[in-house]
Amino acid sequence: MDFYPAIDIRGGRVVRLEQGDFARERDYGTDPLDVARGFATDGATWIHIVDLDAAKGDGNNRSVVQRIASDLASTVRIQTGGGVRSVEDAQQLADAGVSRVVMGSAAVRDPQLVDVVARVVNVxxxxxxxxxxxxxxxxxxxxxxxxxxxxxxxxxxxxxxxxDISRDGMLAGPDVDGLREICTLTSTPVIASGGVAELGDLRQLREVRGLSGVIVGKAIYEGRFGVRDAVRALQV
Structure with missing residues (x-):
């Protein structure tokens, strides 16, 4: 199972939000590239990046994403979301070296858009x-x-x-039962996000059939556990 340490970027800096609320932002005051390099050194093979400015429609941090993807091209794959609303957006990210884009609202509004974007880059x-x-x-x-x-x-x-919005950034534990149910409904790999607070949460998620990965942000930044231990906890 893959571990995805998360980097949320706003204004070129690493931040974390609670339940997606921009009014509840914590600025970690660090360079996203330095953070990504640290994750790679500790054994991450994927990094999940969210461009919060692009998500709000207030500019973007694609140059930062490109720097990370280029710098770590030989060791880490980048999955990124936030403001991916068109084929052009996806193409820019693919050209930047991103391995997979995440589409949210645009995909919900127009499911067929995913079919088109998937011809350019994994979605x-x-x-x-x-x-x-x-x-x-x-x-x-x-x-x-x-x-x-x-x-x-x-x-x-x-x-x-x-x-799970109610759990995102709250360190409240993941909804293991809900994820298990969702995984029975699709053969597409499922990646869990939100709520992980300790290594025991990762070990529980490891047992969910159909779950292919876990995204974790706040627990890492708050020092609950490190990337190296997380990668090890998800190994079967």
């Missing part, structure tokens, strides 16, 4: 949900689409990134 569909309803527009609006239906609608997706 993970980001399904951020609140009590089983997929949220869009920076988690501000419900979509009336349920998670259980959504995972049946994207045949071209190379993965689903499932984020």
């Amino acid at each position: 993970a569909v980001g399904l951020d949900h609140r009590h089983g309803e997929v949220a869009i527009d920076g988690w501000l609006r419900g979509s009336a689409l349920t998670l259980s239906v959504a995972v049946t609608q994207y045949p071209a997706a190379s993965a689903f990134v499932i984020t």
Whole structure:
């Protein structure tokens, strides 16, 4: 199972949000490239990057993403999301060296767009949900689409990134039972995001059939555990 340490970027700096709320931001004051290099040194083979400025439609950090992808091209694959709304966006990221893009609101609004983008670069569909309803527009609006239906609608997706909004950035533990149920509904690999607080959470997730990876941010930045231990915990 793959471990995805997360880097959220705003204004060229590493930050973390609680439940996606920009008013509840913590600035870690570090260079994203330095953080990514540290993750790679500690054994990460994937890094999950979120461009928060692009997600808000307030500029983007694609030059930063490109620097990371170029610098670590021989050791790490980059999965990135935030503001990927068109084929052009995806093409820019593919040209920057990204291995997989994450599409959220745009994919929910237009599932066929995923089919088109997937011809350019691998696509993970980001399904951020609140009590089983997929949220869009920076988690501000419900979509009336349920998670259980959504995972049946994207045949071209190379993965689903499932984020439990209520747990994101809260260190409250992952929804293991909910993830187990979702994994029974699709043969597409599922990547879990949100809530992981300790290595024991990773060991629980490791046992979920159909789960291919776990994204973790805050627990790393708060020193709950390191990347090296996380990679080891997910090894079967």
